[in-house]
Amino acid sequence: MSRFFTKDxxxxxxxxxxxxxxxxxxxxxxxxxxxFVDVPEAGKTLSKGDEAAVVESVKAASDVYSPVSGTxxxxxxxxxxxxxxxxxxxxxxGWFFKLTLSDPSELxxxxxxxxxxxxxxxx
Amino acid sequence: MSDPTLRDYAxxxxxxxxxxxxxxxxxxxxxxxxxxxxxxxxxxGYEMPIQYEGIMAEHAWxxxxxxxxxxxxxxxxxxxxxxxxxxxETVLPGDIAGLGEGKMRYSLLLAQDGGILDDLMATRLPDxxxxxxxxxxxxxxxxxxxxxxxxASGSFYVVVNGATKYDxxxxxxxxLPDDVTINIxxxxxxxxVQGPKAVEAVARIVPGIDGLVFMTAGAFHWxxxxxxISRSGYTGEDGVEISLPAEHAVAFADALLALPEIxxxxxxxxxxxxxxxxxxxxxxxxxxxITPVMADLGFALSxxxxxxxxxxxAERILTEREHGPATKRVGLIVEGRQPAREGAEVIDDTGxxxxxxxxxxxxxxxxxxxxxxxxxxxxxxxxxxxxxAQRGKVHTATVTAMPFIPHRYVRAGAK
Numbered sequence: 001m002s003r004f005f006t007k008d009x010x011x012x013x014x015x016x017x018x019x020x021x022x023x024x025x026x027x028x029x030x031x032x033x034x035x036f037v038d039v040p041e042a043g044k045t046l047s048k049g050d051e052a053a054v055v056e057s058v059k060a061a062s063d064v065y066s067p068v069s070g071t072x073x074x075x076x077x078x079x080x081x082x083x084x085x086x087x088x089x090x091x092x093x094g095w096f097f098k099l100t101l102s103d104p105s106e107l108x109x110x111x112x113x114x115x116x117x118x119x120x121x122x123x
Numbered sequence: 124m125s126d127p128t129l130r131d132y133a134x135x136x137x138x139x140x141x142x143x144x145x146x147x148x149x150x151x152x153x154x155x156x157x158x159x160x161x162x163x164x165x166x167x168g169y170e171m172p173i174q175y176e177g178i179m180a181e182h183a184w185x186x187x188x189x190x191x192x193x194x195x196x197x198x199x200x201x202x203x204x205x206x207x208x209x210x211x212e213t214v215l216p217g218d219i220a221g222l223g224e225g226k227m228r229y230s231l232l233l234a235q236d237g238g239i240l241d242d243l244m245a246t247r248l249p250d251x252x253x254x255x256x257x258x259x260x261x262x263x264x265x266x267x268x269x270x271x272x273x274x275a276s277g278s279f280y281v282v283v284n285g286a287t288k289y290d291x292x293x294x295x296x297x298x299l300p301d302d303v304t305i306n307i308x309x310x311x312x313x314x315x316v317q318g319p320k321a322v323e324a325v326a327r328i329v330p331g332i333d334g335l336v337f338m339t340a341g342a343f344h345w346x347x348x349x350x351x352i353s354r355s356g357y358t359g360e361d362g363v364e365i366s367l368p369a370e371h372a373v374a375f376a377d378a379l380l381a382l383p384e385i386x387x388x389x390x391x392x393x394x395x396x397x398x399x400x401x402x403x404x405x406x407x408x409x410x411x412x413i414t415p416v417m418a419d420l421g422f423a424l425s426x427x428x429x430x431x432x433x434x435x436x437a438e439r440i441l442t443e444r445e446h447g448p449a450t451k452r453v454g455l456i457v458e459g460r461q462p463a464r465e466g467a468e469v470i471d472d473t474g475x476x477x478x479x480x481x482x483x484x485x486x487x488x489x490x491x492x493x494x495x496x497x498x499x500x501x502x503x504x505x506x507x508x509x510x511x512a513q514r515g516k517v518h519t520a521t522v523t524a525m526p527f528i529p530h531r532y533v534r535a536g537a538k
Contacts, residue, residue, distance in 0.1 A: 032391070033179040035485040035492075036461045054514070056462050058178040058485045059391050061514075083460070 005116035012067045020098050026120045028090040031057040037083045039075030053096045068106045070099035150195045151312045151369040167285035169196045174389035181392035182487040189318035190388035198288025199308040203278035210303045216434040218425035222247040227338045237436015238411035241287045246280045255351030284405045312372035317362035324384040337532040359400025359530045401525025408481040416443040419452045451503040454525035457492040467513035
């Protein structure tokens, strides 16, 4: 399984043609306390860069963009009950949604973990 | 050096007109905030701490113990001169002349049409303490709120919002007589300590402040540093605001932080605290299009001033007071977990916009989203259900009496 990052701080884990999407540890630290997450429903079709989810901190709402194109198979229902999972476990249990990738070649334009770490250091 | 007069400030401000891009200025505690781990953001022309450990934790700490807020970006002004109280009453709707020494009042700077240019706190300085920083001690217990001693001259200490302070001064120069001097206290820091343990904690290093009651102020000392302290704030909690020379701000902030009850709190929690307290924020809930009656700040219109109808926009404002304003500021509890934010629209059953949210967020103490909005008067009664459109979704909310959580001010006679 490989993990890729966007410059907007989403990550996507890819296993075969299934991607799991969340926001990075850096992003959650910048957002602060997350109080609500609106995740997409299964069946929704997303193009790369589409607004896919909304994450709300005490202060502000932020859009989460889909890092790749595809069809949503599942939103993370656990976030409905406990949105603070995004703060406590952003890059694992705090995932937002899963989708079936329609164009795996889009991954080529994303950063790997090392490149993302360098990108964040430069912010 | 004598105090600059209003005209001196007029010329300073005229010269400043060439000034295009205001630089971001560091506040006296800038490095101190960073050393405490603050995340800094630009606000009102300064770099300010938005949060330290997190808004939820800082909010809860303030409600349970005591939070230290740096509000040095706010404008601290002293007005003096013959007839100063009367002069201030030409721009403020409150009973300023009737304020006793060391007593303070929330008031509103009004445009000629009655729109709100700023909200502020005005304190009459004691006659033997014409500046907050002449080094005379004042016993706050000596003030007798039932028998104030208004005098023709005297001086007033006024705290205004940071984002509006230069506009306020320009307006005041234009509208106050030349006999009145405005001194801008540029070299004073302003700290607030807020929360149920604030006064008992600060009193250990500044003895006597527990003699103050809500909306009174006096002069104190800490290690020979002169402090001007009021029992006031903008979080709904008991607490104090402390003005002191900027050069001593770091040492004093360190002394406050050494008290176990006190932690530093950022602007993020300041905003959620004041929202829960139902207190309007200038530039968001108040602006020049809003009158005191629309803002539900009728208490700022003192009885004597209403009867005299001698403040800016009096005819319009008193008509609104009698017949009701077209729209009114209300509190909202939003259903569900998703906060509704400033700018979201209040809609009717056809989807037409009939109002707007001016503040909104998640209320940490209540564990649910709350907001302030302007709605038509017919929808302003507590219990009224309204709909809010935000980013393509419709949320339901209920109009609710404010404050959302009770104020905990320590008033005269309640001790």
